[in-house]
Amino acid sequence: MPLPSIDQLRQDTPGVRHGIHLNNAGAALSPRGVHDTIVGHLEAEIEMGGYEAARARASRIEEAYRSVEALVGASEGTIAFVENATVGFTQALSAFDFRRGDRILTTRHDYASNHIQYLALGDRFGVETEVAPETPEGGVDPSGAMDLIRRRRPRLVAMTHIPTGSGVVQELEPIGGLCRELEIPFLVDACQSVGQMPVDVEALGATFLSATSRKFLRGPRGSGFLYVSPRALDAGYMPLFPDMRGADWVADGLAQPAPDARRFENWEFSWALVLGTGAAARYALELGVEDIRQRAWGLAHRLREGVSALDGVTLLDRGALLSAIVTLDPAGAGEAMVEKLGAMGIRTSWVDRSSAVLDYDSRGVEGALRLSPHAYNTEAEIDLAIDAVEESMRALRTRNEPARRSPRATGG
Ligand SMILES: Cc1ncc(COP(=O)(O)O)c(C=O)c1O
Numbered sequence: 001m002p003l004p005s006i007d008q009l010r011q012d013t014p015g016v017r018h019g020i021h022l023n024n025a026g027a028a029l030s031p032r033g034v035h036d037t038i039v040g041h042l043e044a045e046i047e048m049g050g051y052e053a054a055r056a057r058a059s060r061i062e063e064a065y066r067s068v069e070a071l072v073g074a075s076e077g078t079i080a081f082v083e084n085a086t087v088g089f090t091q092a093l094s095a096f097d098f099r100r101g102d103r104i105l106t107t108r109h110d111y112a113s114n115h116i117q118y119l120a121l122g123d124r125f126g127v128e129t130e131v132a133p134e135t136p137e138g139g140v141d142p143s144g145a146m147d148l149i150r151r152r153r154p155r156l157v158a159m160t161h162i163p164t165g166s167g168v169v170q171e172l173e174p175i176g177g178l179c180r181e182l183e184i185p186f187l188v189d190a191c192q193s194v195g196q197m198p199v200d201v202e203a204l205g206a207t208f209l210s211a212t213s214r215k216f217l218r219g220p221r222g223s224g225f226l227y228v229s230p231r232a233l234d235a236g237y238m239p240l241f242p243d244m245r246g247a248d249w250v251a252d253g254l255a256q257p258a259p260d261a262r263r264f265e266n267w268e269f270s271w272a273l274v275l276g277t278g279a280a281a282r283y284a285l286e287l288g289v290e291d292i293r294q295r296a297w298g299l300a301h302r303l304r305e306g307v308s309a310l311d312g313v314t315l316l317d318r319g320a321l322l323s324a325i326v327t328l329d330p331a332g333a334g335e336a337m338v339e340k341l342g343a344m345g346i347r348t349s350w351v352d353r354s355s356a357v358l359d360y361d362s363r364g365v366e367g368a369l370r371l372s373p374h375a376y377n378t379e380a381e382i383d384l385a386i387d388a389v390e391e392s393m394r395a396l397r398t399r400n401e402p403a404r405r406s407p408r409a410t411g412g
Contacts, residue, residue, distance in 0.1 A: 003291040009376040019345040020381045025164065025192055025325045025372035026349045026412070027214040027221060030280065037279040038220055041272040054271045061271060064278025068225055071281040072209065073200040077260030080226045081274045085191040086113050088210030088226030091264045092187050093117060094240035100126030102155035105148060107132050107140040108358040109163035109170060111189055130154065131358065138318025139168040146178045156185050161199070162192035164412055165356035165368055166327050167300065168319030169193070176205020185232070191215060195284055196324050197293040207232050216324070216374065219280030223273035228261040243267050292375045296324035299373040299382050306386035312393060316368050327351065327368040330389065333396040337369050340392035346385050
């Protein structure tokens with residue numbers, strides 16, 4: 001079924017009336033139905049109390065699990081709801097009893113927090129991080145990575161599907177296939193890919209996969225999920241600190257892990273946001289994720305063509321396959337661009353070097369302007385954004401405004 005008309009997509013999305021939203025890689029505009037679902041549950045909570053509302057709406061909560069499973073091609077019982085992608089990722093990392101000299105194989109494009117966590121594991125346990133080679137056009141080189149996996153047998157392979165600071169879609173499927181064959185766990189950060197393109201945990205060969213709700217999935221802030229494969233569950237992987245949802249305290253000296261992925265959840269969190277995530281997954285499935293991808297990537301392509309023709313702009317996206325994340329270096333105009341574009345009603349973000357140290361340092365960039373369209377954006381909005389980028393750069397150059405640092409316009 002093709003996507004509904006653009007008018008329908010925009011009617012579903014109240015936020016489009018308040019500006020041109022090109023910050024879906026930061027936090028997207030939620031459809032009305034997601035908002036209503038969350039508010040509906042909060043209403044139930046004030047009427048009957050939080051515990052009672054969760055009990056009364058248990059079947060809707062179960063449905064949220066089913067919707068997210070369907071979204072990523074996962075089997076029943078393999079999704080844990082968590083507060084955000086980072087919590088999902090660290091819960092998975094905590095399941096390994098790392099020893100000195102263990103290796104984690106990752107990529108140049110892995111999220112900053114993930115790299116920081118690998119460094120923390122290095123400091124505490126002597127875990128070594130190795131970065132897989134890149135293809136000449138950009139993105140992880142699957143054959144180089146597979147060669148390293150065969151020769152060096154890392155304890156864990158952890159890779160980001162689409163990074164925060166570049167449009168590349170990394171080709172992870174062959175790497176996941178090899179990991180599966182060699183029984184090496186494969187942890188995928190799909191934070192930016194879920195919701196903007198079909199993501200299939202089986203095709204990726206993921207042992208674990210983490211994601212967040214608020215980005216291309218268009219769910220609420222403060223909610224995310226972790227996929228835990230049946231083989232990880234069968235192998236007995238547990239987070240380091242399960243609580244009474246992750247395990248039952250069955251006797252003195254004995255706790256029994258939950259049989260499914262809920263082993264990676266905490267007892268207390270916001271069911272309203274879980275329901276909102278489920279509603280966002282259902283909405284994406286109803287629209288058709290492949291159709292969403294085609295439309296969003298088509299808009300990103302138009303944007304890239306337009307901005308790359310502008311004087312002084314360097315497009316930073318490199319890779320065989322490019323997503324709905326467009327990054328560019330605005331010729332020294334820097335972070336002030338976000339404010340300038342914001343004043344014109346266009347919402348973008350700035351990715352600082354500290355979010356992409358390995359990638360940006362390898363190319364000598366200090367940061368990037370990121371514009372990330374979604375299916376609900378229009379061609380006219382993209383064309384306005386291209387003109388606005390040109391105008392902002394000109395204004396910043398002629399007024400010779402210094403590239404000021406504004407209070408963190410960035411974020412993931
Ligand atoms: C690739 C990637 N991974 C992980 C994260 C972290 O997500 P969260 O803030 O939900 O923990 C982000 C956020 O921008 C991201 O872009």
